[in-house]
Amino acid sequence: MNIRFIVQYDGTRYEGWQRQVRTKETIQGKLEQAIAQVTGETVQIQGAGRTDAGVHSRGQTANVRLKKKVDILQFEDRVNRALPSDIAILDSRKVPDNFHSRFGARxxxxxxxxxxxxxxxxxxxxxxxxxxxxxxxxxxxxxxxxxxxxxxxxxxxxxxxxxxxxxxxxxxxxxxxxxxxxxxxxxxxxxxxxxxxxxxxxxxxxxxxxxxxxxxxxxxxxxxxxxxxxxxxxxxxxxxxxxx
Missing domain, CATH: 3.30.70.660 (Pseudouridine synthase I, catalytic domain, C-terminal subdomain)
Structure with a gap:
């Protein structure tokens, strides 16, 4: 199941979008941690772009592929509860398996x-x-x-x-x-x-x-x-x- 969603975040205290080995304070890292907590699956988030440390987002697009099917509304609500207060997802929806947030962006x-x-x-x-x-x-x-x-x-x-x-x-x-x-x-x-x-x-x-x-x-x-x-x-x- 491939889920696409919008990510909004205040990037002030984060080291950018991309997951890093040296720090846990990244947007991608926090999202993957929250989704893993909710679904029980180890996941990898695909984002449309890699914002720098301290940069914000109102409309970053991302997608995640899950092995099991989930209720979209419940998924969004539970993930948001698991995320820090300065990161949120919205407009979650099921998309075709071949959708890729980065490669599909125009x-x-x-x-x-x-x-x-x-x-x-x-x-x-x-x-x-x-x-x-x-x-x-x-x-x-x-x-x-x-x-x-x-x-x-x-x-x-x-x-x-x-x-x-x-x-x-x-x-x-x-x-x-x-x-x-x-x-x-x-x-x-x-x-x-x-x-x-x-x-x-x-x-x-x-x-x-x-x-x-x-x-x-x-x-x-x-x-x-x-x-x-x-x-x-x-x-x-x-x-x-x-x-x-």
């Missing part, structure tokens, strides 16, 4: 939130970057247009040992500022390790006037990580949705 939407006002947002501090200064949004928008399309993004990833290709397609990058909150939305067919955070850091440098708009093109030409901007903090980033 596109993903990531959102990065930046507080540009001078006053800190205490109650949302875990989910925004408290930057605290105004940025040149027009310049950032022009630079973002250069990032859209199909490119080799090896200069925008921190992973120097990519086992697969580094070409990706970014369908759109949009920006919206409201009440001193700048929201950057990135939609693409897939994203490399730290890619959205490095793109965000690069755009912020443009907004600060520390980097020219044209310098973005140079990163694609050289493919050198040092030619791109800094890696923006993880707390501002959320995986909003995975499209199939």
């Amino acid at each position: 596109s993903k939407l990531y959102v990065y939130r930046i507080r540009t006002g001078s006053h800190k947002d205490v109650f949302h501090r875990r989910f925004i970057w408290q930057y605290g200064e105004k940025l040149d949004i027009k310049a950032m928008t022009k630079a973002a247009m250069l990032m859209e399309g199909t490119h080799d993004f090896r200069g925008f990833t921190s992973n120097k040992k990519m086992k697969t290709g580094t070409e990706r397609t970014v369908y759109s990058i949009t920006m919206e500022e409201s009440d001193d909150l700048l929201t950057l939305s990135f939609t693409g067919d897939g994203f490399l390790t730290n890619m959205v955070r490095i793109m965000t850091g690069t755009l912020v440098e443009v907004g600060e006037g520390k980097r020219s708009i044209q310098s973005v093109e140079n990163v694609f030409i050289t493919g050198i990580r040092a030619d791109a901007g800094f890696t923006a903090p993880p707390e501002g980033l959320t995986l909003e949705k995975v499209m199939y």
Whole structure:
């Protein structure tokens, strides 16, 4: 039985999505532990993407294959009771055996939130970057247009040992500022390790006037990580949705 579900989590205290040997504090690890507790089976969760340490999710998609059939509603309820309060699953449903959360994904939407006002947002501090200064949004928008399309993004990833290709397609990058909150939305067919955070850091440098708009093109030409901007903090980033 193959079950697909949405995973929401506050990633603040976790070492990212992917299960690791050195720590038990991962989203995948907590999910597998909870599902094993509920079903009595040793399971392996497949996720649509591997979010970094400290990154959040509203719409991560995952699936798990069970040997025995279960009642979907009871499964979701019991798993949620077994999970920590900062992780939850929803919209659980039975899917065909060949469904795979990662390989079946067509596109993903990531959102990065930046507080540009001078006053800190205490109650949302875990989910925004408290930057605290105004940025040149027009310049950032022009630079973002250069990032859209199909490119080799090896200069925008921190992973120097990519086992697969580094070409990706970014369908759109949009920006919206409201009440001193700048929201950057990135939609693409897939994203490399730290890619959205490095793109965000690069755009912020443009907004600060520390980097020219044209310098973005140079990163694609050289493919050198040092030619791109800094890696923006993880707390501002959320995986909003995975499209199939």
